[in-house]
Structure formats: structure tokens, C-alpha cells
Amino acid sequence: MRDTMKRFWYNLLQRLDSKINQWLNKGKHGDRALNADDDTVVNFFVMVLKKVLNHVFMQCDFELTTDSKVAEPLIELCEDLQKNCYKIGSYMLGGSDTPQRISECWVVPYFETVNGERKLFHSYLSGDRICITGMAGNRITECYMIIDAVRRNDKAYFLCRRHNLDERGTLKITFFVADEQSREITASIPEWQSITQTETTYAGANNIGFGRYKSPVLAFGNDTYGKPLNYGCAVIEKQIQTVLEQIRVEFKSSGKKLFPDESIVRRRDKAGNPIGMWCLDEYIYPIQHKSGITQNMIDEFSPEIRESSYYAHLTKLLEQYQNLMGVNELITHEKSGSAATATEIRTLNIDNISLEDNIRKAVQDGNMETLKADSMYLGIREDLWTYDETWTDIYDDEQQRIDNNIKMRQEGAMEQIDLIKYWFPNLSDEEAQEKLERINMERQNGTQSSIESMLNM
Numbered sequence: 001m002r003d004t005m006k007r008f009w010y011n012l013l014q015r016l017d018s019k020i021n022q023w024l025n026k027g028k029h030g031d032r033a034l035n036a037d038d039d040t041v042v043n044f045f046v047m048v049l050k051k052v053l054n055h056v057f058m059q060c061d062f063e064l065t066t067d068s069k070v071a072e073p074l075i076e077l078c079e080d081l082q083k084n085c086y087k088i089g090s091y092m093l094g095g096s097d098t099p100q101r102i103s104e105c106w107v108v109p110y111f112e113t114v115n116g117e118r119k120l121f122h123s124y125l126s127g128d129r130i131c132i133t134g135m136a137g138n139r140i141t142e143c144y145m146i147i148d149a150v151r152r153n154d155k156a157y158f159l160c161r162r163h164n165l166d167e168r169g170t171l172k173i174t175f176f177v178a179d180e181q182s183r184e185i186t187a188s189i190p191e192w193q194s195i196t197q198t199e200t201t202y203a204g205a206n207n208i209g210f211g212r213y214k215s216p217v218l219a220f221g222n223d224t225y226g227k228p229l230n231y232g233c234a235v236i237e238k239q240i241q242t243v244l245e246q247i248r249v250e251f252k253s254s255g256k257k258l259f260p261d262e263s264i265v266r267r268r269d270k271a272g273n274p275i276g277m278w279c280l281d282e283y284i285y286p287i288q289h290k291s292g293i294t295q296n297m298i299d300e301f302s303p304e305i306r307e308s309s310y311y312a313h314l315t316k317l318l319e320q321y322q323n324l325m326g327v328n329e330l331i332t333h334e335k336s337g338s339a340a341t342a343t344e345i346r347t348l349n350i351d352n353i354s355l356e357d358n359i360r361k362a363v364q365d366g367n368m369e370t371l372k373a374d375s376m377y378l379g380i381r382e383d384l385w386t387y388d389e390t391w392t393d394i395y396d397d398e399q400q401r402i403d404n405n406i407k408m409r410q411e412g413a414m415e416q417i418d419l420i421k422y423w424f425p426n427l428s429d430e431e432a433q434e435k436l437e438r439i440n441m442e443r444q445n446g447t448q449s450s451i452e453s454m455l456n457m
Helices: 002-015 044-057 073-083 085-093 234-253 307-324 342-348 350-378 398-410 416-423 429-444 451-455
Strands: 061-066 104-114 117-125 130-136 139-152 155-165 171-179 198-202 211-214 257-260 266-268 274-277 298-301 385-390
Touching: 002 130, 002 139, 002 155, 044 085, 044 234, 044 307, 044 350, 061 073, 073 085, 073 117, 073 350, 085 104, 085 117, 085 211, 085 350, 104 139, 104 350, 117 139, 117 350, 211 350, 234 307, 342 350, 350 385, 398 416, 416 429
Parallel strands: none
Antiparallel strands: 061 385, 104 117, 104 211, 130 139, 139 155, 155 171, 171 198, 257 298, 266 274
């Protein structure tokens, strides 16, 4: 179905050629770097990607809060984003089988009837299911999506969704069925009957109606779409695969081989006459010695394997590969040591920290866009809810921070209220002051020795 989808997008762009700016869908063609879902080779890209996603999403928390019962459905939708954060990250950074190597995730809200009640859900679309056909600055004004695809009687049909945002901020959403030539058609597909040939308008929407998670990876030239983490790495990926093949051949050709005299591997009858060969392993090669020449009954060939040289070369290529992606020491560990201090660890991982911060910012922007779209579809005012998130800094030494804060407090460089605000940043000034008063009250009552000991538990 992938090739069919590619033909669909090609035909759609050809059909819209006179109506849209074709530059939006031009990019650096010929960059055939690996996609994350390519399992035909040893995929080092997906190894790096999994490491990056583990660093980014480890103990992350997306939280929507509201005091309004009307806005409570948004809490469940926010939890859905949390559950699918790895899918969002893999679509956003893992690339796609498209000419532009689109690397984005679009989270598209849709209604479905459950137990007689209309309920809002999220659909997660990868780069091969989306196409931008209109932009104003960095803002999408028109786009197409493939929501579903089926094959009937050896013909492909696509359920498409088109979003159009006009200058007045009115959003128009249209569903239609199309064939492989991108022609809008009428087809009897039962599972799509409830939404095909429908059009919905949202006046004053002022947003495109879905969450866009665009890869923050640097792209030279046309940056209409996000690019995968390994953008521009096609050459070195081929070199890595070449070395892997050399290692495979080296191990195969360097395997032990035995050359026995055929007289000891032939089966014989009771009279001693040869009747055939014994069943031999593949590394045994019987030979017939010349008469009159004294030779060993078994010769052995067991050369040394040159694995160290090959693996040293592979390691160097993998280090360069990671550097091209803007990361460091994720799948190789030649520089890091167990005795490194927290400062040394952060310095060594500065590239990783920078990339992870940019990814988190892209996720934050996408989550806000998604929740605003959810709010619009459900008719919930945006002032009825707030969104926040927390991320774990895996490079941070928390015990060292505690010790530093205690030392600053003891030397008079930090007040108790400063400590509270540092460790509880979400508290308002009034809430922080109330917490300080409670702590001091407990200290006076003998139930808590000091704020320092509390933080150092």
C-alpha cells in the first residue's frame, strides 16, 4: 500500500499544479538514508532513535488541569497524548518513505459514536499520510491527509480529509473518497459511509484543527516539512553496511576447515570395500593424497580473524554517524567513563542535551496545538483549562543539587523561601509562603528538625 500512497500524492500534486505553490513539496530528492522502520538491514538509525526517545520521554508527565466539569474530557485526551508519546516521537524523527523524507507526526482529532454518545479521539498520522498544499508564513492554511485506505476488487481506495483555513480564521474540514489517481469518487465502503461527502465549518477557529509535531532537525533548503534525525546520513550509512558485510565475509571465510584423507571418511563393507562417504559437516573437505607421498591423515586450516581492525573501523564510522545526527556516545562508549563527575557528564553530553531540549519544545508546541484543536471541536473555552508538563533531566545529579542548596543556605546565600521556590516551582508566592510557615511550625513543634534535613532525606 505504500507505493500506492506515493502514487496518490504524486497524482494529487499534479492535479493541483495550477492551484498551489509546488515549491512546498519540493525538497532534497535522492537522500535515501534509512527510515526507522527499515528492517532489511542492521538498522543503527533505529538504535540511536530509541536511545534519544528514551532520554526525552523518561518519566515525562503531560498534565491538563481544570476546575470546570465541561473541560474534563480534555484530561482524558491529554492522557492519550502521554500514552502515545513514543509514537509521536518516532513519527517526528524517524522519517518516512516519501520523496521529501517527511518526518512529522500529526495528531488529528475525530469523532466516533460510542454507546450512542459522540466522543472525541486522536488519530496519529506519519509523514507518508500527509501533504501540505498551502501556507502563510509558518502557518498551514491547507492540507490533505489519508485517514484510512482499503483495497476492494484489487483497487485501492483512500479516505481523505482536507483542512482549509481562510484569511478570516474560518476552518473548513471535508471528507471524501479518492482512487489511486487522486480523483474524488463515489464508492460503497460501509465503514466510511458515516463521514464521506461531509463538510464541517468552524467560524473563528484561527487554527488548522490538529496538532503538528514537526522535527527540529536542521534542514538546508526547503524546510516546509520536518526532516528525520539521520537527514543527510545516506553516504555514511552505506559505508557502515559495507563494513558489516566485510565482517560477515571475514567470519565466514575464516572459519575452521578440516581436510582429512578420504580413506578415513569413506564407509566400507565388511570386506573393506568403499561403499560411500560418511555424512560430513560443511567445514570438512575430504582429499585424495597422491600415492607414494607421506602426508598427514588430517590437515587443518584455522586462520586468525581480523575482527579487531574491522570493529575499530566500524566504531569510528558509528561515532561519525552519531556526530552527523548531532548526538554523542549513544550507541558507542569510547569516551565516557564510570568515574566521570556530573559536570564532566553534562559537558560530554552537551549535544544530546541540546537536541533533547529542542525535541521537547517541539512536543510541547504540538501538544498545545492538539489540545486547542480538541477544545475547539468540543466547544470548550481555552480559559477553562491549563496545560503543563514536566521532564526528567537524566544528566542532573539531584543529590549534588541538594548538597549545594544546603551549603548555600548554611552560608547565608539562600533564604528558606528561595529553597521552597526552587524545589516547588509551580507554587505561587502565596502558596510558597504558606508552605514555609507550615514547615517552621512543624520545626517549633519538634516534628521536623529543619528544612535542610527535609530536603536531604
